[in-house]
Amino acid sequence: MYNLLIVDDEEIAIKGIVHGIDWTDMPLQHIFEAIDVEEAKIIFQNNPIHLLLSDIDMPNDNGIALLQWVREFSPQTETIFLSGHADFKYAQEALKLDSFDYLLKPIDHDVLKTTLRLAIEKIQHNEEQAEFHKTYQYYYQQWNKQLPILCERFWQDLLQQRIALGNESLGSSFELYDIPLDAGNPVQAVLISIEQWREQLNHRDEEIMTYAVKNAASEFVLKDFEGQVIQDTSGLVIAIVYNPSEDALMRLEENCRSFIDKCQMYLHCHISCYIGKETKIQELRNGIQTLIEMERNNLTHSNSIHLEQDYIKQESTTIGKSIFDEWALLLEMSKKNEWIARIEDSFRRMKEEQVDHLYLESFYYGFVHMIYNTFQKMAVRMEVVYPNGEWREFTQVSKSIDRMKTWTIWMAETACAHLVDNRKEVSFVISKVMQFIEEHLGEEFSRDDIASHVFLNSAYLSRLFRKETGESLSDFILEARVNKAKQLLEGTNNKISDIASTIGYDNFSYFTKMFKKSTGVTPQEYRKKFQDI
CATH class of the missing domain: 1.10.10.60 (Homeodomain-like)
Incomplete structure (x- = not known):
């Protein structure tokens, strides 16, 4: 329902309109009356006015002055002017101020009623447009809030090969997610490897701190670069640089060094960065796979920066079975000190030979198998010796030779201690x-x-x-x-x-x-x- 205000310095003219028209079929809630501009302003200030029907020629302030004020105070109000003479000057001013219509007195009530209906239709249309715009603005703001997440999901889908890599498809996605790239532009990836937390963290805390590392990478690794830091479905943190410049590699090295230092200082973690070569978007997945391989095979250097352009793939070596046969005998005899010395010697050789991740994986499974078989022969259960399942920690302990060494020695000491205590008790x-x-x-x-x-x-x-x-x-x-x-x-x-x-x-x-x-x-x-x- 709408409110109508009639303004005329002749009260009889107002009464003629109010009482001379059948308003029952009009969506009007109130009809207000005013005999001058000042009274009209007071009504505006105390009530929402949707329709203004005003005489244009009044003493003191006229209808044009009132409309100028209404345009500031209540811009959604539609105004219809009434005038006793056809003065082009008034009509021109009314048009400039975007009045809805200009009618000459004496007023034909049917014409006035029709004009008011049309004005109400315009108001309804404007309200619908305003509501639509309000809804659009709400969802536009929500979209903008979600845009970083949507961009990250786009890159995740690209790396998982869940989207088409054609130029047209990529171009549409870049436009949709407001990514400043063309399909033919190059990109450059930086794999951020969280090697170790210096504090003991549970799973939830680790997720929170990984999020902090990701934010820090956006600030420091991508400093002065356009790009996106994402976390892929396996948990890897990757910075993607858009359209890198000629000096990007040098600047990225500097940024990564600063980033590693800040993470050590404030986030209490050890991090290494693996900087890929400039590549086509369609080849980004392969480039990141190379960086992952570099990370897996870096078993000796922590808090370091590694360049794909310097990476030389090494031939894998294998571990001999005889070493585990010897260690099994030492375990059965509980000769802890001799066994630990052999373990330390083995890891010293691993560092000298710079063994790769595949070698470390082979060592891990061989070692666990040796302990399991030895315990089985002695009627000892793994779950009793290692109640927290410490023999299942391959992902964590295989990140470096030092981690694997620490874990191996702990496993050996725990096994020997159990056997000795078991004999005593x-x-x-x-x-x-x-x-x-x-x-x-x-x-x-x-x-x-x-x-x-x-x-x-x-x-x-x-x-x-x-x-x-x-x-x-x-x-x-x-x-x-x-x-x-x-x-x-x-x-x-x-x-x-x-x-x-x-x-x-x-x-x-x-x-x-x-x-x-x-x-x-x-x-x-x-x-x-x-x-x-």
Whole structure:
């Protein structure tokens, strides 16, 4: 609904319009009246006015002056002028101020009503346009907020080969995401490798700090360059320089050095940068794969800068099986110091030979396999020695020779310590076995159940039990059950069949047989003998 203001210095003229027209079919909420410009301004200041119907020739301020004020105060108001004479000067001024229409008195009410309808239609159209513009502006602002994310997703899709690489397709994407590139422009990539955090971080903290590194790369690596820093789907941080200049490589080296220093100082991490060659956009993925290969094979230099143009691919060497056979023997014998010395010697040679990532991967899996096989022979479970699954940390420990060395020595020391402690505390294990048997006499259980309780191989447990106690595990179980049966036969009047069930024998005949084998008499004879005493 809309509000109409009628302004005329002749009150009778206002009343003629207000009462002479049937307004019931018009979308009007209020019709306000004013006899001069000052009164009209007061009404404007206190009410929203959509339609202004004003006499143009009034004493003091005229309709033109009022319209000039309305254009400033309420620019959305549509104005229709009324005039008692056809003065071209007034009409010209009204047109300049963009009034909706100019009608001559006496006013034909039907013509006035039609003109007001047209003015309302224009207001409605303007409101729709304003609402559309408001909606557009909202989503335009949202789009601009999301633009960095959308740009990053575009580069991720490009590197994952999920978008077409034709010039037309690239050109459309660059225009859509406001990327200042043409399809034929070159780009240059910098792989940012986060080698190590100096603080202990959980997964969430690491994600937050990686985000901080990414922002720092935008500030320092791309300093004075147009470009984008992205994180690919595998977590790699990559800076992409748009249309690099001739001196880009030199400037990028300087920027990367500053970036590495800042990350060490403020973000507490070790970082290396791998700067690629200038390349076509269509070849960017291959270029980044080369940088990843450089990173994988850099096992000795931390906080460093590496150039693709200087990269020479080395032939992979292989690790011999005999080294692990020797180490397995040292582990079995728990010769920790000798084993650690051999490990350190092996890693010294790795550094001298500058082995690649493939060699380190081969070493890792060979080492883990050796420990697993050795433990299996000794009836030791990996989960017991390494409860946090430390043998599964290939991704982290394979980033450098030093990391792999630290991890290998820790694994070796932990393994030896467990074996030594296990030998010292065998009696503790046996006591746990005896306690388990005592607590489960009334249940069916197997040797495997007991072994699982103490995390040992069942065959190894049997050997260990005999070595510690001088009797077999099965004999001990029988003896424990018979002793319990004796107590019940002596101290209760329970049925013998119930006593048999209480100590885990559901078969009464079998219980009688085992009891007699152990005591030389049947349960009935034992109870009678005890009662006769």
